[in-house]
Amino acid sequence: MFHNVTKVYNGRVTALDHVNFEIPRGATVALLGPNGAGKSTAIDTMLGLRKPTSGEVRVLGMTPAAAVAAGKIGGMVQTGGLPDGAKVSELIALFRQLYHGRRSQADLLRLAGLTDIADRRVEQLSGGQTQRVRFALALAGRPDLLFLDEPTAALDVEARRSFWQSVQAIAGQGTTVLFATHYLDEADANASRIIVVSHGRIMADGTPSQIKAYTSVRTIRFSTPAPHTSALLRLPRVNEVVASGEAVTIRSGDADATLPALYALGMPVRGLEVGGGGLEEALIALTGDGGVAAGAADLGEQAERAAAVTNSSDMTRVG
Amino acid sequence: MIAFLRFEIVRTLRNARFLIMLIAFPVLLYLIYAKQHGTSQGLTVATLLLVSMAVYSGMGSAMFASGPQLARERHNGWMRQLRISPITTPGWFAAKLVQSVLMIIPGLAVLVVLALTYGHVHLAGGRLGTLVVIIVVGTIPFCAAGLVIGLMFDSQTAQVAQMITLLVLAFLGGIFISWSSLPSGMQTVGKLLPSYHLAQLGWNAAAGRPLGMSHVAALAAWTVGLGAIAAWRWRQESTAA
Numbered sequence: 051m052f053h054n055v056t057k058v059y060n061g062r063v064t065a066l067d068h069v070n071f072e073i074p075r076g077a078t079v080a081l082l083g084p085n086g087a088g089k090s091t092a093i094d095t096m097l098g099l100r101k102p103t104s105g106e107v108r109v110l111g112m113t114p115a116a117a118v119a120a121g122k123i124g125g126m127v128q129t130g131g132l133p134d135g136a137k138v139s140e141l142i143a144l145f146r147q148l149y150h151g152r153r154s155q156a157d158l159l160r161l162a163g164l165t166d167i168a169d170r171r172v173e174q175l176s177g178g179q180t181q182r183v184r185f186a187l188a189l190a191g192r193p194d195l196l197f198l199d200e201p202t203a204a205l206d207v208e209a210r211r212s213f214w215q216s217v218q219a220i221a222g223q224g225t226t227v228l229f230a231t232h233y234l235d236e237a238d239a240n241a242s243r244i245i246v247v248s249h250g251r252i253m254a255d256g257t258p259s260q261i262k263a264y265t266s267v268r269t270i271r272f273s274t275p276a277p278h279t280s281a282l283l284r285l286p287r288v289n290e291v292v293a294s295g296e297a298v299t300i301r302s303g304d305a306d307a308t309l310p311a312l313y314a315l316g317m318p319v320r321g322l323e324v325g326g327g328g329l330e331e332a333l334i335a336l337t338g339d340g341g342v343a344a345g346a347a348d349l350g351e352q353a354e355r356a357a358a359v360t361n362s363s364d365m366t367r368v369g
Numbered sequence: 370m371i372a373f374l375r376f377e378i379v380r381t382l383r384n385a386r387f388l389i390m391l392i393a394f395p396v397l398l399y400l401i402y403a404k405q406h407g408t409s410q411g412l413t414v415a416t417l418l419l420v421s422m423a424v425y426s427g428m429g430s431a432m433f434a435s436g437p438q439l440a441r442e443r444h445n446g447w448m449r450q451l452r453i454s455p456i457t458t459p460g461w462f463a464a465k466l467v468q469s470v471l472m473i474i475p476g477l478a479v480l481v482v483l484a485l486t487y488g489h490v491h492l493a494g495g496r497l498g499t500l501v502v503i504i505v506v507g508t509i510p511f512c513a514a515g516l517v518i519g520l521m522f523d524s525q526t527a528q529v530a531q532m533i534t535l536l537v538l539a540f541l542g543g544i545f546i547s548w549s550s551l552p553s554g555m556q557t558v559g560k561l562l563p564s565y566h567l568a569q570l571g572w573n574a575a576a577g578r579p580l581g582m583s584h585v586a587a588l589a590a591w592t593v594g595l596g597a598i599a600a601w602r603w604r605q606e607s608t609a610a
Contacts, residue, residue: 097453098452098453099449099452099453099607118452118453118454118455119455119457120455121454121455123453124453125453127446127449127450127453129445129446129449130446130447130449130450131442131444131445131446131447131449131450132445132447132450133380133442133447134380134384134438134441135379135380135381135383135384136376136379136380140376140379140380141376143372143376144372144373144376145454147372148372148373148454148455148456149454149455184450187450187454191454191455
């Protein structure tokens with residue numbers, strides 16, 4: 051679907067750098083990455099809103115323009131505004147007609163949670179409501195392939211939950227869904243596959259559990275009077291040991307396996323802390339920068355990040 | 370396309386303030402000047418001014434119906450949303466053109482009624498009918514001009530660009546002041562403008578003179594030229610960026 055695509059803006063900024071991926075029909079896939087990673091560019095290219103500088107993009111076996119003209123794809127683009135003066139119901143009715151009524155008005159209002167505000171004028175809507183209207187428009191054609199570019203950015207917790215319920219219902223009907231997000235939990239909870247993007251490159255591509263397996267790397271910190279580095283290195287699943295005076299930092303692939311063995315050594319261990327894990331850490335590690343949502347970046351974690359980057363090459367092979 | 374056209378008209382009509390402002394200025398001018406005595410080009414002032422104001426109101430309505438709104442919606446992303454819907458480019462252009470032409474009608478209707486009552490204009494039914502058709506069809510190049518402005522300028526400058534264009538068209542085209550009283554250099558420029566040709570057609574129709582095919586040809590040429598620029602800008606925007 052996405053073959054060796056490069057997109058260069060103004061001959062300078064490379065938004066996509068020889069990106070390749072293919073998405074099987076019926077899958078729900080997340081494009082996960084920090085802002086400026088190239089997620090929106092990738093989606094815009096697949097919707098035919100931008101032309102790649104080089105490479106080829108095919109959606110549903112055709113060019114994006116042909117798929118759009120045939121009404122086979124639907125999209126929620128990041129900066130998709132709505133026209134002043136229109137009512138929600140009129141806007142949805144218009145899109146239903148453009149797609150020859152493939153989904154009923156009531157269905158669309160319900161799926162996007164708009165039934166109560168159908169008579170509201172577009173300019174009176176809140177950011178979250180506007181976003182839900184754009185979701186309804188994207189669904190109007192009962193698309194085979196649905197693109198959602200940061201679809202929940204303006205939604206509150208409750209709206210976000212019902213939004214994903216609707217997406218799952220639609221995916222259940224066989225629609226292929228590709229969504230971009232920088233919310234890691236969202237990718238984890240809603241996608242069967244996660245493609246991690248950063249700086250226009252694919253950093254990792256796998257199932258959420260594969261991505262999470264990678265994130266199971268934990269940092270174990272403690273202090274002990276005389277650290278015995280080589281013994282620590284032989285503990286199960288330990289990748290790296292750094293000792294500095296009394297302070298010891300161990301990087302382990304499975305803290306649950308390492309910790310009992312550590313205590314079994316009989317060495318006095320004080321102030322033990324286990325850190326790391328979770329998709330956020332993984333993303334920081336994979337993308338090699340702190341530009342991610344909750345990017346914690348104190349000095350201690352800088353080292354952690356650097357270590358994890360070396361491992362990221364393994365991850366790409368997994369995908 | 371019909372669905373889109375209806376949608377566009379409904380939401381534009383809802384913006385009544387905008388419609389009233391479009392009509393108010395030429396109507397006010399008509400009320401001020403129509404009672405003056407005298408004749409020019411074989412027409413009474415009231416008749417002459419009916420044509421001028423109808424042309425002015427037609428140009429303004431046609432351009433404002435498309436230009437600034439289009440610029441705003443390119444900016445806010447609505448055009449992106451439309452581009453990923455199955456609406457075709459020719460369908461979109463056709464709807465915008467029809468919408469602009471329909472926008473002309475309220476202003477024209479008010480001016481004609483005013484002329485017949487307040488202005489005591491007596492025009493044979495045939496002449497009046499020809500005049501109305503000329504104004505409605507003759508404003509098509511201005512719809513195209515509105516689209517060009519909407520596609521060339523951003524949302525903040527489109528309004529100003531539109532206003533300046535409209536005033537230049539009105540002054541140099543001989544609508545606000547007699548074309549023959551312009552300096553000769555400006556006359557030369559004015560004679561090229563579509564506003565000049567539309568006004569000439571209108572006055573000829575009102576006076577019962579032959580319309581003049583050169584004016585029709587000039588308006589057609591402007592339509593084709595501006596239409597081509599709009600289409601080019603549209604394509605450029607949908608493929609580049």
